[in-house]
Amino acid sequence: MSYQTDRHMSDRKPGHLEAMETGITGFDQIAMGGLPKGRTTLVAGTAGSGKTVIALEFLANGVTKFDEPGVIVTFEETPLDLIRNVESFGWDLQQMLDDNKLAIVNATPEPGEAVIESGSYDLSALVARIEHAIREIGAKRVILDAVGALFPQFSDSSVVRNELRRIHNGLRGMGVTTLITLERTEEEGGVGRFGVEEFVADNVVILRNRLDNEKRRRTIEILKFRGAPHQKGEYPFTIDVDDGVTVIPLSAIELKQKSSDIRVSSGVAELDRMCGGGMYRDSIILVSGATGTGKTLTVTEYIKAAIRSGERALLFGSEESREQIMRNASNWGADFEQAEKDGILRIVCRYPEVMSLEDHLIQMKRDIRDFRPARVAVDSMSAFERVSSGKSFREFVIGLTSHIKHLETTGLFTNTTSMLMGGESITETHISTITDTIILLRYVELQGVMRRGLTVLKMRGTWHEKDIREYVIDNHGMHIQEPFKGVHGILTGVPTYSYAQERRRLDDMFEDESRS
Amino acid sequence: MIYKLRLYVTGRTHNSLRAIENLRRVCEEDLRGRYEIEVIDVLEHPKLAENERIMATPTLVKKLPVPVRKIIGDLSDRDKVLFGLDLSPFDIAGENQSEANGGA
Numbered sequence: 157m158s159y160q161t162d163r164h165m166s167d168r169k170p171g172h173l174e175a176m177e178t179g180i181t182g183f184d185q186i187a188m189g190g191l192p193k194g195r196t197t198l199v200a201g202t203a204g205s206g207k208t209v210i211a212l213e214f215l216a217n218g219v220t221k222f223d224e225p226g227v228i229v230t231f232e233e234t235p236l237d238l239i240r241n242v243e244s245f246g247w248d249l250q251q252m253l254d255d256n257k258l259a260i261v262n263a264t265p266e267p268g269e270a271v272i273e274s275g276s277y278d279l280s281a282l283v284a285r286i287e288h289a290i291r292e293i294g295a296k297r298v299i300l301d302a303v304g305a306l307f308p309q310f311s312d313s314s315v316v317r318n319e320l321r322r323i324h325n326g327l328r329g330m331g332v333t334t335l336i337t338l339e340r341t342e343e344e345g346g347v348g349r350f351g352v353e354e355f356v357a358d359n360v361v362i363l364r365n366r367l368d369n370e371k372r373r374r375t376i377e378i379l380k381f382r383g384a385p386h387q388k389g390e391y392p393f394t395i396d397v398d399d400g401v402t403v404i405p406l407s408a409i410e411l412k413q414k415s416s417d418i419r420v421s422s423g424v425a426e427l428d429r430m431c432g433g434g435m436y437r438d439s440i441i442l443v444s445g446a447t448g449t450g451k452t453l454t455v456t457e458y459i460k461a462a463i464r465s466g467e468r469a470l471l472f473g474s475e476e477s478r479e480q481i482m483r484n485a486s487n488w489g490a491d492f493e494q495a496e497k498d499g500i501l502r503i504v505c506r507y508p509e510v511m512s513l514e515d516h517l518i519q520m521k522r523d524i525r526d527f528r529p530a531r532v533a534v535d536s537m538s539a540f541e542r543v544s545s546g547k548s549f550r551e552f553v554i555g556l557t558s559h560i561k562h563l564e565t566t567g568l569f570t571n572t573t574s575m576l577m578g579g580e581s582i583t584e585t586h587i588s589t590i591t592d593t594i595i596l597l598r599y600v601e602l603q604g605v606m607r608r609g610l611t612v613l614k615m616r617g618t619w620h621e622k623d624i625r626e627y628v629i630d631n632h633g634m635h636i637q638e639p640f641k642g643v644h645g646i647l648t649g650v651p652t653y654s655y656a657q658e659r660r661r662l663d664d665m666f667e668d669e670s671r672s
Numbered sequence: 673m674i675y676k677l678r679l680y681v682t683g684r685t686h687n688s689l690r691a692i693e694n695l696r697r698v699c700e701e702d703l704r705g706r707y708e709i710e711v712i713d714v715l716e717h718p719k720l721a722e723n724e725r726i727m728a729t730p731t732l733v734k735k736l737p738v739p740v741r742k743i744i745g746d747l748s749d750r751d752k753v754l755f756g757l758d759l760s761p762f763d764i765a766g767e768n769q770s771e772a773n774g775g776a
Binding site: 261262263264266269271273274277278279280281282284285287288291309310498544636 | 680690691694699713714715718721722725726727728729730731733742743744745746747748749752753755756763764
C-alpha cells in the first residue's frame with residue numbers, strides 16, 4: 157500500500173511537518189504519511205492495549221524496511237523479555253543488536269534492589285546513556301517504553317517529570333523521531349498518568365481495548381498531530397503474529413478507487429442483460445433475499461462464470477460447510493471439487509463465531525492476497541452481523557469492500573433477510589450505500605401461489621432494467637422470465653393487482669369456463 | 673576489609689562536586705585506610721553507566737564488600753550514606769524504606 161502513503165505525503169502542504177513512515181499497515185494512511193518527523197509522539201493506552209507492540213513494530217520496521225537504526229529505552233520489561241516477546245512476530249531484535257542496528261537502554265529497576273536516596277540528584281546518567289546509544293548506532297528512531305514505570309523508582313516524582321522533559325527536549329535536539337508509551341488507567345478521560353502529557357502534548361495517539369458485545373475490540377485514535385494532517389476518530393486495528401499491527405483505515409481509502417468499464421458476467425445471461433451487459437469488474441454486488449430464494453445459487457452461477465472464463469474465484473462460506481457447498485454446486489452442475497484441484501477456485505469456510513470481525517477481515521485479506529482471485533464471493537455476509545455490533549460490522553464490510561475494489565476484483569455478497577416477503581434487513585441498510593449493485597430476490601404470493609421475483613434495485617454508473625422479473629429455479633439453475641405485469645407492492649410484501657389486470661383475469665376465467 | 677566504591681557523576685556540576693566532597697569526608701572519618709574510590713564521569717564513560725544500569729547522578733556504588741548497593745544523591749545525608757555502606761551504628765531501615773517508596 158506504499159503508493160497510497162506516497163500520495164498522502166505529496167498531499168502535505170508546505171509548512172507541514174515532514175512525516176516518518178512507520179511501516180505499520182494502515183497506520184501511515186490514517187496518519188497521512190506517518191509520525192511527525194523529528195518530534196515525539198505519545199502513545200497512551202490501558203494495560204494490554206498494544207502500546208509496546210506498536211512501538212516495537214515502528215522500531216523494527218525502521219531497521220528492516222527503511223534502514224533506520226533505532227534505540228529502545230525500556231522502563232518496565234527487561235531487554236531479554238522484550239526480545240523474547242516479539243520473536244513470534246518475526247522481529248529478530250537480537251540480530252539487530254548484533255548488526256548494530258539496534259541499541260537497548262535498560263532503565264528497568266533491578267529486582268530486589270532498594271536504592272537509597274541521600275540528597276539531591278538528577279537523571280543525567282540516563283540522559284547520557286540514551287544520547288550515547290543514539291550516537292553509537294546513528295539512530296533515527298527512539299522509543300521510550302512505559303515511562304510510567306520510571307516514577308516509582310524515585311521518591312521525588314517532580315524530579316522524574318523534569319528529567320523526562322529534559323530527555324524529550326534532548327531527543328528533539330538530536331533530530332530523532334520518538335515514540336513514548338504511557339499507561340492509562342481508564343479507556344476514557346485524561347491522556348495518561350504522572351503529567352507526562354504536559355510536555356509531550358503536541359502529538360498524542362490513544363489506543364483502546366474495549367469490550368464490545370463480549371468481544372475485545374481494539375481501536376486507535378490520533379488525538380492530535382500538531383502541524384500535521386491526520387484522519388480524525390477511532391479506527392479498529394488487530395495484532396497478530398503474521399502481520400503484526402494492522403490498522404483498518406476504512407473510509408480513509410474509500411473514495412480513492414479508480415473505476416473500470418470492463419464488464420464481467422454474473423453467470424445468468426438474462427441478469428447480465430438486465431444490468432446493461434454484465435457487472436462492472438471492480439464492483440461490489442449485494443444479493444439480498446429471504447431463505448430459499450436462490451442466493452447461494454446466484455453465487456454458484458457467478459463462480460461458474462468465473463471458472464468458465466478461466467478466472468480465479470475465491471468463495472468465503474460462513475454458513476455452510478465445504479461438503480454442503482460442494483454438494484449444492486454439483487446439484488446445479490458445477491464441479492467445485494475439480495475446480496479447486498485445478499487451482500482456479502478456492503473455498504474458505506469459517507464460521508463467524510470463531511474470531512472477532514477484525515480478525516476475520518485480516519484473514520480474508522490474507523486469503524485474497526495469497527490466492528489473487530478475479531472474483532470474490534461471501535455467502536453469506538449477513539452471518540457476520542450476528543457476532544458483532546452494527547458499528548464493527550459496517551467497518552468490516554467497508555474494510556473488505558475497499559480491499560476488493562482496490563485490487564479491481566469483483567465482489568458478490570449475499571444477505572439473508574429475516575422476512576419472507578418484502579422488508580429490509582439491517583445488513584441492507586448498513587451496507588447498501590457501500591455496494592455498487594443491489595439485486596433483490598423476493599417471494600411473491602400471487603393468487604395463493606408462491607412465486608419468486610427478482611429486480612436490480614440499483615446499479616451504479618449505468619442503465620439497468622427497473623422491472624421486477626419472475627424467475628424459476630430448476631436443476632439447470634436460474635431462469636429469469638417476464639416481468640410481473642399489473643402487480644405492484646411486491647417489494648413491500650403486499651402485492652396488489654391493478655383493476656384492469658384483475659378484470660382481464662376474470663375475463664380469462666370466464667373464457668376458460670365457457671371453453672370447458 | 674577493603675571498601676571498593678565507585679561514584680558516578682556528571683561533569684563538574686554542583687551535585688557532582690558536593691558528592692565527591694561528602695564521600696571523601698565520610699570515608700576519612702569511618703573508613704580511614706581501607707577504601708578505594710573511583711570517580712566516573714558518565715559523560716565520558718556512558719558505556720560503564722549502561723553496564724551498571726546507572727540512572728541518576730550522583731550515584732555511589734558499593735562494589736565491595738557484598739552486597740552491592742547503590743546510593744543516589746549528593747550524599748549530604750550522612751546517616752543514609754553510612755546505612756548504605758553498612759556502617760550504620762543503628763538500624764534506620766524503617767525510616768529509609770518509607771522515604772524510598774514514599775513518592776511512588
